[in-house]
Amino acid sequence: MTDFIPGQRWLSESETELGLGIIKELDYRLVTVEYPAAEEERTYAKGNAPLSRVTFDAGDTIRTANDLELVVAEVNELNGLKVYMAHPVDDPEDIQPVPEINLGHTLKLNAALDRLLSNQLSSNRWFELRMAALEAHSQQQQSPIQGLRGPRIDLIGHQLYIADQVANRFAPRVLLADEVGLGKTIEAGLILHQQLLTGRASRVLVVVPSPLVHQWFVEMVRRFNLHFSIFDRERLNALQPEDNIKDMLADIIAEEKGEAPAQKDNPFLSEQLVLCSTDFLSECDIDQLAAADWDLMVVDEAHHLEWAPDAPSGDYQRVEAIARQARGLLLLTATPEQLGLESHYARLRLLDPDRYPSLAAFREEQAQYQHIATLAGQLHDQPNWDDALKAETAALLPEMTIEESQREAILKELLDRSGPGRVMFRNSRHNIAGFPARHVHGVPLALPADYDYGDDEGLDSHLHPETLYHDDRWCSLDPRVSWLEQFFKQHRHEKVLVICASRHTATDLHAHCNYKLGMNVAMFHEDMDLIERDRAAAFFADEVDGAQALICSEIGSEGRNFQFAHHLVLLDLPLNPDLLEQRIGRLDRIGQTEDIQIHVPHFQQHAQGVLFAWYHQGMNAFEHTNPAGHDIYLRTREALEDALAHPQDADKLATLVEQTRAITGELHTLLETGRDRLLELSSFNAARAEQLREQLDDADWHSPLPFMQRLFDRYGVDQEEHSDTAVIPKPGPHMRDAFPGLPEEGITMTDDRVTALARDDMQFLTWEHPMVTGGLEMVLGENRGKAAVSLLKNPKIKAGTLLIEAIYTIEAVAPKHLQVDRFLPTTVIRHLLDANGKDISRAISHDGLCQQCHKMDKALSRKIVASQKPLLETLLKNDEAQASQAAEAVIDDARQAMRAEQDHELARLKALQAKNPAVRDEEIAALQAQTDALEKVLAEARCQLNAVRVIVAGGE
Structure with a gap:
């Protein structure tokens, strides 16, 4: 077993890009190594750690942690640690001790050359695969859409635009407020994916209402390949077992000595990606959760966090406690500010309490802002501006020329000065095209005698009468099932999605249709695991041999995309209007190719009929989206419950419908007149969105x-x-x-x-x-592919001709969050040397050479390397000097590009902050710190030989 000593410097053979490591901790079987250059740690088993001890000899040049280059004069050892006596290159008398722990954290390696000269050779194919991997890695690092390519999503412009705008910020703190059905969850997932992939974030907490936990988990896995850990009471108990007697005694002894009790491990640090419900926040130690060093926190359905100046809800206070310590924050809500300025202020206050210190100040600011928003809408919509509109605009922007030809610049200036787009994005169907029409078909049916329950049964039993049966007998007596059978036969060649509230209803209906009626239907409910659900959805999606229908429980309305179907059957209706919109949203999506047909079988003069009338006649919720649905429900709840309890009372139903229509009209008028045109303009840029697409x-x-x-x-x-x-x-x-x-x-x-x-x-x-x-x-x-020898078969090249294909890479070792690859991606330099050291790579491409290179016997390969070792070493060392010289120009270009881009962005943010206080000081400070760190990292970038292939011509 290798003798490791804390403070020694070792190199990871499998991850050389981590730089020079320091032995940090040891126990009887494990060794922990810290890699300061990459700000990472690794723990290895002592017996087979892929580590190489790094030491230097007299005459070697070393670099210290302070960036001093010194020449080693003498090497001493103290308690297993090296101490180098070294001097500056130009001052041999100035000898100074350099303990190995003070060495620089990056290291110039010749691993490929060392492997070649020591005959650690790989096959020709491994070399070519390594070259292909280097080129692919370099190309991906240079991609302008890094982070957006991986998710399984439709390429929808407004979603891509918002992700592009938000994900490129340091610790974004924004409100995503798109209208229902426009994909806020996808926007949040895109931002998370990009932030995690690019290293801007590594620890994420997602908090959602309890019913949405599973939906979020599935969406993050299925669409974004992000595997969150769901935290609930059971998981927390497993991570935090009750204090045992030993711990209790230790705490008692510490208390007697006047010492603080030992700190317990924070269970929330056990996972990088955590998903939990708002209910869970009331069950856990909120201070412990807040202290878990979150890079980004996401809160869905943020409008449910009730707040008042003198009485914020417990949920709001708990989210606020975490939001204060989390670096980034995404709030998701479909409830627009026009339906409650106080609630809107409460959400913005979570994003930036310093920017929004009081409700009174916010009301005054909004009153001034509304005038600008209205003006922006007129400037955007009117092709020709009259004198009054120009004068009004000139009063706001006296330094600009107010002409239609300057429309884009004027709107941009208004957005920069007053737009809330830095902290809020809201798109609506007004400014996003591509949605289908929706048509509802109510199917009134007679209530069977078996369902004529007494008043002692609750409302849920009346809305879902089949749930009182413990088997599928109800399917034979329920006219909805008979109607569904005929509907399937009439639409035999069309896909049909059926949604009902209960899992038991779905399973009974599936069994009846499948086994008793012989129909080809699939089933989808919450007791199926993720793989089973995916298979059911795939069976439904198959156009050739797939199921005609998919029968879902309520979970079928969560997150899935069934836009290839055009018929939706709602076997029952939910009381929550938002849930109804979610159900319809499985088909009502951008990209839907046909109008959506919504079929609602229901019982006449029954609670089901009342609910259908309330939705259809009262708020027209089937044929049009209804962003105010939740507020309509709250304001009509009393009349709705009264009508549901007395379904045969026509007067009560008429009163309910009339009241609902009035409230719906009032709220929709409020929404329309309160449309924030400036916010809409800042939330979507069609040109940029099309470029991303x-x-x-x-x-x-x-x-x-x-x-x-x-x-x-x-x-x-x-x-x-x-x-x-x-x-x-x-x-x-x-x-x-x-x-x-x-x-x-x-x-x-x-x-x-x-x-x-x-x-x-x-x-x-x-x-x-x-x-x-x-x-x-x-x-x-890996080391495979770093050194190879191959046989060149080309009748035009003389047998015995020696060529060397040298592959160099320019890399900068840096923490991922700095994103140094934006300016200096892994850059591949290829040289092809003849026996005189001349580079002929321009004449012969890598791909062309690969077609003529073939496997060579290992024993012969080793003989060739051994016989040509002095020549190979001389040629490659001279060539590396040439490559390093070329690399300096690349590195210098990268530093100039970095300074130009960072300085431009810093100047832009500072100028923007002077006009719009939504730009945070932390964002500017982070950008400056990033620039300083990038300057240092790029100064340490080095060129190294990554792979080498010796090629010997052998004739045809």
């Missing part, structure tokens, strides 16, 4: 599948063809190691976005998929 469309054409198939072949992963657009990789009998993200049973994946959207059971293979990024890291983290 085009870039993502282009990225979809550059599939990682060919590269992954080469990777699968090299690592022993079997592949089966699934269809024209999908493959099934599985662990093969000769698989070398565990392959990242590959389960034992295999996985079905497609590189076609359309297929991925239609088939939830398939993974969407992109360059940002965890299996792809993990595969790239695996190839580049």
